[in-house]
Amino acid sequence: FRKGLRVHDNPALDAARRSAARVYPVFVLDPRYLRPDPAAPSPGSARAGVARVRFLLESLRDLDARLRRLGSRLLVLRARDDVSDAVCAALKDWNIGKLCFESDTEPYALARDKRVTDFAAASGIEVFSPVSHTLFDPAEIIEKNGGRPPLTYQSFVATAGEPPKPVMEKYSELPPIGDTGGYELLPVPKLEELGYGDLSQEYIPPFRGGETEALKRMRESLQDKEWVAKFEKPKGDPSAFLKPATTVLSPYLKFGCLSARYFYHCIQDVYRSTKTHTKPPVSLAGQLLWRDFFYTVSFGTPNFHQMEGNKICKQIPWRENGELFVAWRDGRTGYPWIDAIMIQLRKWGWMHHLARHSVACFLTRGDLVCMIYTIARCILFV
Secondary structure: OOOOOOOOOOHHHHHHHHHOOOOOOEEEEOHHHHOEOOOOOOOEEOOOEHHHHHHHHHHHHHHHHHHHHOOOOOEEEEOOOOHHHHHHHHHHHOOOOEEEOOOOOOHHHHHHHHHHHHHHHHOOOEEEOOOOOOOOOHHHHHHHOOOOOOOOHHHHHHHHOOOOOOOOOOOOOOOOOOOOOOOOOEOOOOHHHHOOOOOOOOOOOOOOOOHHHHHHHHHHHHHOHHHHHHOOOOOOOOOOOOOOOOOOOHHHHHOOOOOHHHHHHHHHHHHHOOOOOOOOOOOHHHHHHHHHHHHHHHHHOOOOOOOOOOOOOOOOOOOOOHHHHHHHHOOOOOOHHHHHHHHHHHHHOOOOHHHHHHHHHHHHHOHHHHHHHHHHHHHHHO
């Protein structure tokens, strides 16, 4: 497990249980994301704040509980430095014959996974790595589009077609875990055990991680069939606080606590029960297609994560001002709307997509453009 922290619609887990007498469900704690960084602007690591780490740990505990109900458990290992080294060592020491894991298209993951699959190939270990984090296989979309990622939403949707159905066969047990030798099998650590210092003042977000919470939140959202049928982005109130104006399923999709394919097909079930419904790109199903569009373009565009060397990114001579950037990051700009959003992000690890537009415009286009946009949004919702 890396992403894909779930039992439902998990083709890698399904393949493992079908083809082996022993199955080792493993998650490796990655210091790249978890190692404390005293220089970070808030408690956490250089790449993950406390809210994100807390959500991950909650998701792992929930996954462990669900595996235990199937007669198994999550084997948590801690990497000293490189996760691939820890995985390769376990493959060798446990005499593994087949490795199953969900495909990942991010640059760090691709490099990590290549080191593992190269070791597996040299060791005669079979590898099965299905696509299940997204609706579609980005590589297949790019191939169907003549070797280039589609650069408009409309061309992406036309190329993609309908996504595969989720793997939803239910089973009551998993094969038992094999001998782990002298390995130290850790429980999922508590946040306080990771060395982030005093967390007594840290806000606990209202969104709890894990597959159980993801499925519950999805079902509650889809119960309101009229709301699902009429969902239309960008309509929605970004200032809604007690009950956010969206599903708030994005973090569950990001960590794979919820299958995008299962969510998509559940939305289609709702559409079939209503007379009319909104269509992509503004519909609820359309938002999942936007997500896949992003994954496909990012996978097929070299240096997508940066401006330099990115052929589809406008080259802008950015003005560097560390003091203003820190004020924006910490919610100290003096613009109440912008500051409220950034404080919400800091405390919750989440913000509404229209709020995200506001703070992004404020940072990149200047305060005047952003405030005109914000005033227009406020007028719509008064």
